[in-house]
Amino acid sequence: MRLKGEFDAAEKEYLRAYDIDPKNFHVLRELAQALVSQERYVEAERYAREAFSIVPSNPWIIDCLCDVLLGKEEDPENLKNNTELHKIMKALKVYGNLEGRSFYEQKQAEYLFRIGECKEALSYADEAVGLTPNKFGC
Numbered sequence: 001m002r003l004k005g006e007f008d009a010a011e012k013e014y015l016r017a018y019d020i021d022p023k024n025f026h027v028l029r030e031l032a033q034a035l036v037s038q039e040r041y042v043e044a045e046r047y048a049r050e051a052f053s054i055v056p057s058n059p060w061i062i063d064c065l066c067d068v069l070l071g072k073e074e075d076p077e078n079l080k081n082n083t084e085l086h087k088i089m090k091a092l093k094v095y096g097n098l099e100g101r102s103f104y105e106q107k108q109a110e111y112l113f114r115i116g117e118c119k120e121a122l123s124y125a126d127e128a129v130g131l132t133p134n135k136f137g138c
Contacts, residue, residue: 102131
């Protein structure tokens with residue numbers, strides 16, 4: 001449902017699944033991502049952090065937590081100084097390219113764009129496309 005853009009329905013289903021198994025990191029991540037997709041970052045943070053506490057090396061969960069931290073903050077200076085975000089990004093760099101993915105490059109491009117480093121952001125975006133061209137329709 002979430003992948004079809006049916007965020008409200010997905011949220012309801014994931015909340016039901018969460019009630020059944022609150023330690024299921026797949027459910028936690030999907031619930032967080034459904035909330036992120038609706039720009040409900042404060043609510044998403046709880047579930048993303050719970051998932052991260054269970055599996056801190058899962059690149060999908062690390063990526064989701066990055067989405068939350070990037071989404072919550074609008075001020076570029078605060079993003080630059082967010083030591084937690086930088087720590088999580090380092091974890092994404094370690095785990096994010098496993099299985100031929102480009103999690104780190106994509107998130108780094110987004111971060112750099114948000115702080116106004118457009119030229120460097122484009123470099124990371126190009127690298128992400130090079131690593132995972134099918135993800136971008138290339």
